[in-house]
Amino acid sequence: MLLRLRRFLDVRSGEGLRVLLAFLYIAAVVAAFLLAKPIRNSLFLKQYGPYSLVYVYAAVPIALTLFVPIYTLVATRIGTRRVTVWTLVFFSGNVLLFWYAFRFHATAGARTGTVAWLLPGVFYVWVNCFGVIAPVQAWSFANSLFDTRQAKRLFGLIGAGASLGAITGGIMARFLVRPVGGTVNMMLVLAALILFAAAVVAVASARIVRPRLSPRARPRHPFRDSLGQIAASPYLRLMAALVFLIAISTQWTAFQLSVIADRQFGGDEDALTRFFGTFNFALGGASFLLQLFVAGPVLRRFGIGVAILLLPLSLGFGSALILLAPVFWAVLLTNASDQALRFSLDKSTYELLYLPLPLTERAPVKNAIDIVVSRVADAAGAVMLGWATRGFFMIDGLQLGLRGTAAVNLGFIGMWTAIAWRLRSQYVRTIEQSIHRHRIDSERLDQNAIPSTLSVLGGMLSAGEPASVRRALEVLERQPLPDLQPQIRALLERDEPEIRRRALALLNASADLTIAPRVIEMLRDPDLGVRTEALLYLTREMGVDPLRQLEDLDDVEAFSVRAGMAAFLASPGLSQNLDAARLLLEGMAHTEGPDGVRDRIEAAHVLALIPNAFDDLLVLLIGDADAGVAREAILAAGRATRPAPVGSLVGALARPAVSGDAARTLAQYGDAVVPELERHLHDDGTPLDVKRELPAVLVRIGTPLAQQVLIEGLLQADVTLRHRVLTSLNKLHELHPGVIVDQQVVKLLLAAEIAGHYRSYQILGPLRSQLKSDDAILEGLRHAMEQELERIFRLMALLNVPAHHGALYDAYVGVRSSTTLVRANALEFLENVLPADLRRVLLPLLDSQVTVDERIALADRLVGAPLESAEHAVDTLLGSGDTWLQSCAVYAVGALQL
Numbered sequence: 094m095l096l097r098l099r100r101f102l103d104v105r106s107g108e109g110l111r112v113l114l115a116f117l118y119i120a121a122v123v124a125a126f127l128l129a130k131p132i133r134n135s136l137f138l139k140q141y142g143p144y145s146l147v148y149v150y151a152a153v154p155i156a157l158t159l160f161v162p163i164y165t166l167v168a169t170r171i172g173t174r175r176v177t178v179w180t181l182v183f184f185s186g187n188v189l190l191f192w193y194a195f196r197f198h199a200t201a202g203a204r205t206g207t208v209a210w211l212l213p214g215v216f217y218v219w220v221n222c223f224g225v226i227a228p229v230q231a232w233s234f235a236n237s238l239f240d241t242r243q244a245k246r247l248f249g250l251i252g253a254g255a256s257l258g259a260i261t262g263g264i265m266a267r268f269l270v271r272p273v274g275g276t277v278n279m280m281l282v283l284a285a286l287i288l289f290a291a292a293v294v295a296v297a298s299a300r301i302v303r304p305r306l307s308p309r310a311r312p313r314h315p316f317r318d319s320l321g322q323i324a325a326s327p328y329l330r331l332m333a334a335l336v337f338l339i340a341i342s343t344q345w346t347a348f349q350l351s352v353i354a355d356r357q358f359g360g361d362e363d364a365l366t367r368f369f370g371t372f373n374f375a376l377g378g379a380s381f382l383l384q385l386f387v388a389g390p391v392l393r394r395f396g397i398g399v400a401i402l403l404l405p406l407s408l409g410f411g412s413a414l415i416l417l418a419p420v421f422w423a424v425l426l427t428n429a430s431d432q433a434l435r436f437s438l439d440k441s442t443y444e445l446l447y448l449p450l451p452l453t454e455r456a457p458v459k460n461a462i463d464i465v466v467s468r469v470a471d472a473a474g475a476v477m478l479g480w481a482t483r484g485f486f487m488i489d490g491l492q493l494g495l496r497g498t499a500a501v502n503l504g505f506i507g508m509w510t511a512i513a514w515r516l517r518s519q520y521v522r523t524i525e526q527s528i529h530r531h532r533i534d535s536e537r538l539d540q541n542a543i544p545s546t547l548s549v550l551g552g553m554l555s556a557g558e559p560a561s562v563r564r565a566l567e568v569l570e571r572q573p574l575p576d577l578q579p580q581i582r583a584l585l586e587r588d589e590p591e592i593r594r595r596a597l598a599l600l601n602a603s604a605d606l607t608i609a610p611r612v613i614e615m616l617r618d619p620d621l622g623v624r625t626e627a628l629l630y631l632t633r634e635m636g637v638d639p640l641r642q643l644e645d646l647d648d649v650e651a652f653s654v655r656a657g658m659a660a661f662l663a664s665p666g667l668s669q670n671l672d673a674a675r676l677l678l679e680g681m682a683h684t685e686g687p688d689g690v691r692d693r694i695e696a697a698h699v700l701a702l703i704p705n706a707f708d709d710l711l712v713l714l715i716g717d718a719d720a721g722v723a724r725e726a727i728l729a730a731g732r733a734t735r736p737a738p739v740g741s742l743v744g745a746l747a748r749p750a751v752s753g754d755a756a757r758t759l760a761q762y763g764d765a766v767v768p769e770l771e772r773h774l775h776d777d778g779t780p781l782d783v784k785r786e787l788p789a790v791l792v793r794i795g796t797p798l799a800q801q802v803l804i805e806g807l808l809q810a811d812v813t814l815r816h817r818v819l820t821s822l823n824k825l826h827e828l829h830p831g832v833i834v835d836q837q838v839v840k841l842l843l844a845a846e847i848a849g850h851y852r853s854y855q856i857l858g859p860l861r862s863q864l865k866s867d868d869a870i871l872e873g874l875r876h877a878m879e880q881e882l883e884r885i886f887r888l889m890a891l892l893n894v895p896a897h898h899g900a901l902y903d904a905y906v907g908v909r910s911s912t913t914l915v916r917a918n919a920l921e922f923l924e925n926v927l928p929a930d931l932r933r934v935l936l937p938l939l940d941s942q943v944t945v946d947e948r949i950a951l952a953d954r955l956v957g958a959p960l961e962s963a964e965h966a967v968d969t970l971l972g973s974g975d976t977w978l979q980s981c982a983v984y985a986v987g988a989l990q991l
Contacts, residue, residue, distance in 0.1 A: 104247065104250070105942055108243065108247065110300060110301065111238045111239070111301060112247055112250060112251060114293055114296065114297045114300075114301070115231075115234065115235040115238055115251045115254070116250070116251050116253070116254035116257075117254065117293050118231050118234060118235075118254070118290055118293045118294060118297070119228075119231045119232070119235065119251060119252070119254040119255050119258065120254035120255065120257045120258040120261065121258065121286055121287075121289050121290035121293060122227045122228055122230075122231045122258065122287075122290050123228065123231075123254070123255040123256075123258030123259055123262065124257075124258035124259070124261040124262040124265070124286055125223075125227070125258075125262070125283055125286040125287050125290065126220075126223065126224045126227065126228065126258075126262070127258065127259050127262030127263060127266075128261075128262040128265050128266055128279065128282065128283050128286065128370075129220045129223065129224070129283055130220065130224070130262075130369060131266040131276075131366040131367075131368075131369035131370045132216075132220075132266070132276055132277075132279050132280065132283070132366060133216060133217050133220040133221075134351065134354075134366075134369050135276050135363070135366040135369070136195075136212075136213040136216060136217075136276065136277075137149070137213045137214065137216075137217045138351065138354070138355050139213075140213040140214075141213065141214065142355065145214075148214070148475075148479075149214055149217045149218050149221070152214075152218045153218050153221040153222060153225075153468050153471050153472070154465075154468035154469050154471055154472040155472075156218055156219075156222050157222055157225065157226075157464055157465065157468045160222065160226070173233065173234075173237070173456055174234070174294060174297070174298045175298070177230045177234065177294050178291050178294050178295050178298070180226065180227075180230065181227070181230075181287055181288070181290050181291035181294065182288070182291050184223055184226075184227065184287050185284045185285075185287040185288045185291065186284075187219060188280050188281075188283050188284040188287065189280075189281075189284050191212075191216055191219070191280055192277065192278070192280035192281055192284070194212055195212060195216075195277040195280070196277055196278070198212075221471075225463070225464050225467060225468060226464060227287075227290070228255075229459060229460060229463045229464055231290075232440075232444045232459075233455070233456045233459055233460075234294065234297070235248070235251055235444065236444060236447055236448065236455055236456075236459070237455075237456070238301065240448070240913050240914050240916075240917035240918075243917070243942070244444070244445055244448055246942075248392070248441040248444060248445060249387075249390075249392060249438075249441055251441075252438075252440055252441040252444075253381055255380070255440060256378075256380035256381030256382075256383070257381055259374075259376060259380055259381070259432070260374055260378050260381055262370075262374075263370050263371065263372070263374025263375070263376075264370070264374050265279070265282055265370070266279070266366055266367070266369060266370025266371075266374075267367055267370035267371045267374055268370075269282060270363055270366050270367060270370075271363075275363065276363060276366045279366070318457070319454075319457040319458050319460070319461040320461055320465075322454065322458060323458060323461060323462065323466075327519060328449075328516075328519045328520070328522070328523045329458060329462070331512055331515055331516045331519055332446060332462055332516070333462050333466045334512050335509065335512045335513060335516060336462050336463065336466050336467050336470065337466055337467070337469070337470040337473075338470070338505055338506075338508050338509040338512060339467075339470075339509060340466075340467045340468075340470035340471055340474060341470050341471075341473065341474035341477070341505050342405075342408060342502055342505045342506050342509055343408075343431055343435065344470075344471060344474045344475070344478070345474065345478060345498055345501070345502045345505070346408060346411075346412075346427055346428055346431050346502065347428065347431075348478060348498070349415065349424045349427070349428070349495055349498060349499070350424055350425070350428040352424075352495065353421050353424045353425070353495070354368055354369070357421065372425075372428075372429075372432075375429075376429055376432040376433050379429070379433045380432065380433045380434075383433060383434070383438055387438060391403075391438060392438075392441065392442065392445070396924065396925060397442055397445055397446065397517065397520055397925075398517035398520075398925075400438055400439070400441075400442040401439070401442050401443070401446075401513045401516065401517065402510065402513050402514065403434060403438060403439065404430075404431070404434045404435060404438075404439040405506050405509045405510040405513060406510065407430040407431075407434060408427065408430060408431055408502075408506050409503060409506045409507070409510065410430075411423070411426055411427025411428075411430055411431075412427060412499045412500075412502050412503045412506060413499075413503065414426065414427065415427060415495055415496065415499035416496055416499045416500055416503065419494065419495035419496045419499065424495065446516070446520060447459055448917075448918075448921075449520065449523045449524045449527050449918060449921075450523075451527075477501075478498070481493045481497065481498060481501060482498070520925070521922065521925045521926060524918050524921055524922045524925070525900045525903070525922055527915075527918050528900070528903045528904055528906070528907040528915065528918050528919050528922060529900065529903045555580060555583075559587075559589050559592060562584065562587070562589075562592055563591070563592065563595075566584075566592070566595045566596065566599070569581070569599055578600070578603065578605065581596050581599055581600060582596075582600065582605070582607070582608060584596035585597060585600075585608065585611055585615070590618075590620035590623055593615070593618065593620070593623050594620065594623045594626050597612070597615065597623065597626040597627065597630065598626050598698070600630075601626065601629060601630045601698075602698075602701065602728075608630075609631075612627045612630050612631060613627075613631065615627040616628065616631070629695070629698065629699075671706060674703075674707075675706075675707060675710075678696050678699060678700065678707060678710055679710065681693060681695060681696035681699075682696045682710045682713055682714055690719050690721065690722060693714060693717060693719070693722040694721060694722055694725050696710065696714060697711075697714050697722060697725035697726040697728075697729050698725060698729070700714070700726070700729045701725075701728065701729030708738060711726055711729060711730055711738050711741075712738050712740075712741045714726035714729075715727055715730065715738055715741040715742065715744075715745055716741055716744070716745075720748070720750040720751055723745060723748070723750075723751050724750075724751050724754050727742065727745060727751055727754045727755050727758050728754060728758065730742060730758050731757065731758035731761050739759070739762065739766055739769055740769070742755045742758055742759050743755075743759070743769070743770070743773055743783060743787075744783065746759075746782070746783045746786035746787070746790070747780055747782040747783045747786070752786055755786075756786060756789050756790045756793065757793070759790045759793075760790055760793030760794050762794075763794055763796065764794070764796050764798050764799070766790075766794075767791070767794060767796070767798045767799050767802060770787050770790060770791060770802065771802045771805075773787060774787050774802065774806055774809075775805075775806075781811060781814070784809075784811070784814050785811070785813055785814050785817055788803060788806065788814075788817040788818045788820070788821035788822075789817065789821060791803050791821060792821035792822075792824050792825055795825060795828065797829075799825075800822070800825050800829065803818055803821055803822045803825065804822065804834055804835070806818040807819070807822070807838060807839075807842060808838070808842075812880075815884070816880060816883070816884055816887075819884055819887040819888065820887060822834075822887075822891065823887050823890050823891070823902070826890065826891060827902075834891045836892065839888055839891045839892055840892070842888055843885065843888040843889065843892075843931075846881060846884050846885045846888060847885060847934055847935060847938075848955075848956055849881055850878065850881045850882065850885065850938060851934075851938075851948075851951070851952035851955055851956045852952065852956055852969070853874065853877065853878045853881060854878075854945070854948045854949050854952045855949060855952045855953065855956060855958075855959060855960045855966075855969075856874065856960060856966045856969055856970060857871070857874055857875075857878075857945070857949070857966075858945075858946075858949040858960065858966075859960055859961065859962055859963045859965065859966045860874070860963055860966050860967075861945075862963075863963050873980075874970075882938070882939075883905070885935070885938075886901060886902070886904075886905040889901050889927075889931075890902055900922065900926075903919070904919045904922050904923050905919075906919075907919025907920075907922075908920060908923075908939045916941060920936060920939055920940055923935070923936065923939070924936060934955065937951055
């Protein structure tokens with residue numbers, strides 16, 4: 094029975110105590126306030142009449158203006174929960190003092206200038222202050238316990254505590270007046286209720302651990318800082334405007350009820366208490382039912398955007414009725430809709446609006462808006478109400494009746510509705526900004542952990558350790574960076590021969606003429622390799638005859654002589670002889686075995702210096718079995734950007750040791766190479782290892798033609814290739830948002846990916862029942878599922894979701910975050926921007942509060958054909974077409990002895 098109740102209420106494991114305490118706290122506070130209201134109303138109306146209400150409406154903001162800054166400062170110093178407990182104890186003591194004053198010092202019906210005559214007015218102001226502060230504290234407490242997604246699911250239930258409190262307060266006011274000895278003695282019950290609320294918060298402080306917040310500097314002026322934050326944020330300004338208009342509209346609506354009740358019951362304070370108690374009881378019951386059975390489903394199905402409009406629309410309808418028929422039932426109906434919705438669905442919805450704010454900022458901002466702005470609105474509303482009815486502080490008024498106040502109130506409600514409509518989109522925008530900040534912070538941490546490539550390489554080149562210098566030179570040999578030329582020149586003076594040689598080779602490749610005097614000196618370097626590089630430099634850059642230079646050298650290896658002669662003979666000028674150069678280079682390129690590696694490398698060096706000749710030799714060296722030779726030939730092709738080696742460069746993509754070099758070189762060709770890449774991408778004869786590298790080349794090219802090839806590649810059958818096409822297309826789409834992608838194709842692929850992801854959960858079900866959670870098969874399947882999820886998000890990023898292209902990637906980062914609040918905000922954002930059909934099937938896959946068993950059950954309903962045994966699961970993996978999953982299936986056959 095208990096399990097069924099929890100399922101119906103949607104309370105999940107670990108949430109029960111938090112829900113119960115928040116429910117009881119809010120119920121106690123609302124019961125206390127709605128018990129205090131009839132007491133307040135009856136005492137005040139008996140003493141002063143309804144048209145004096147404008148004075149106490151104006152007095153409340155003055156009292157709160159004094160209280161709130163002090164409260165905010167104390168809360169900052171000693172903590173919100175502790176100050177909440179002591180505030181409630183303080184309020185309970187206040188009520189006891191009021192009871193004593195009314196019981197022993199006030200004279201019933203006295204209308205003198207004594208302090209006793211002022212007591213009903215002072216008590217009215219106190220009740221209004223309590224009615225502002227205590228509920229704000231209660232909902233701030235609830236906000237601190239739940240994230241956005243939990244709150245959206247549970248605030249309907251927790252808000253039912255407010256409705257139950259309304260019922261309780263109404264029953265007490267209706268049925269306890271006579272047993273306790275009159276309206277004044279009801280204050281003792283009120284004091285006990287407030288003390289009970291304090292006990293609930295004390296228990297919560299002891300039993301529930303608050304989430305750890307990142308440390309931040311304690312503000313010197315917290316209240317002033319909160320007001321500045323509200324002024325600076327469009328979202329918070331709209332929130333403040335909404336609260337301002339709500340306070341005025343509901344104040345005028347309540348005033349109309351006071352007028353009609355005073356007419357109906359005259360000066361009988363006990364009759365007024367019973368009337369307001371009965372009204373609160375009846376509306377509390379309606380509110381409780383709405384909160385329990387309507388609020389949660391409305392919020393889950395329609396979201397905040399619809400729920401936030403229901404109260405102003407219903408009040409607008411009621412005010413229109415009063416305008417047409419200013420009678421008792423019309424006023425009662427309008428106030429009934431106000432109280433039934435405001436303390437149920439509307440209150441839950443309103444509290445959700447604060448959840449996108451960081452937890453450290455939420456309570457101070459909420460106090461500033463809900464207490465200060467709301468009470469300033471009370472003062473403004475009181476001034477306007479006084480002027481509109483009987484005058485205010487000796488100023489003549491318009492003397493409007495019920496019909497006139499309803500007409501003016503319709504104007505306020507219209508502005509309220511307009512603000513609520515705008516707030517819908519700002520709510521989504523604020524969540525979007527929140528998850529974007531998380532992504533930026535994550536990237537900033539990565540950038541702090543791994544500084545820029547240029548800075549790293551510069552530091553490594555300047556380092557004293559030879560190993561660091563060699564690693565930097567290896568990177569620069571693959572991708573030269575001109576900004577580092579000064580650091581490379583300095584390496585010519587290093588003691589290590591290998592570093593001097595490799596630095597000279599880099600400078601030679603970049604045609605650096607500033608080092609010529611130093612290179613002449615290096616012809617006599619003790620190291621043979623350095624002397625060889627120096628000879629090659631002088632032959633190519635200075636046009637020096639290598640034979641004349643060799644006469645002055647004691648020993649030079651054969652490959653150095655051949656390379657120098659080939660470079661000299663291939664250089665433009667009177668001594669150029671391409672035929673002779675070719676003979677030398679052919680001999681070097683065909684030198685076999687490990688002993689010929691240096692010959693072949695030097696041949697590649699020379700070919701890089703000859704832009705328009707010997708392409709066949711370059712193709713030969715690109716396909717060389719030695720990775721070092723192939724890399725030098727690939728780099729040579731990049732420097733010359735000749736069309737002939739393109740086929741060989743594409744083939745080199747399949748070799749992990751040189752695939753990155755080949756991709757960079759191909760990208761240098763630009764659009765000229767795109768048709769050839771497209772042909773290979775769609776050619777069944779092209780090896781799969783080559784195809785999978787082509788998207789990276791196309792994204793490096795980045796032209797509209799390359800984008801079109803990627804778009805056409807979305808239908809690739811191979812899972813890994815399709816993933817890489819998507820990744821590359823996302824990168825290009827971020828750079829060029831105007832690219833048009835066929836939406837029907839994207840939606841088709843997205844539906845297939847989501848169905849495939851659900852199918853993976855069906856496979857996971859029977860396998861995890863027979864294997865340990867850390868088994869390699871399950872780990873492999875989970876890895877594949879992570880890739881499926883990433884492909885889903887990458888496809889969604891290609892959908893035409895207005896103004897939210899980049900934010901979808903932010904949401905992907907958010908749902909993978911280890912921070913609960915970030916994940917919840919990312920899910921809330923997706924729920925608000927995705928189409929309804931996509932939202933229904935996707936969010937259960939992302940929501941961490943949805944268990945694996947629930948996802949499997951949902952997959953069985955959506956996909957059908959449930960898998961009842963491990964054998965069926967393995968058969969499905971084998972037929973998946975995904976080589977990774979097929980390998981997992983093969984492993985499973987042995988592990989499960991199938």
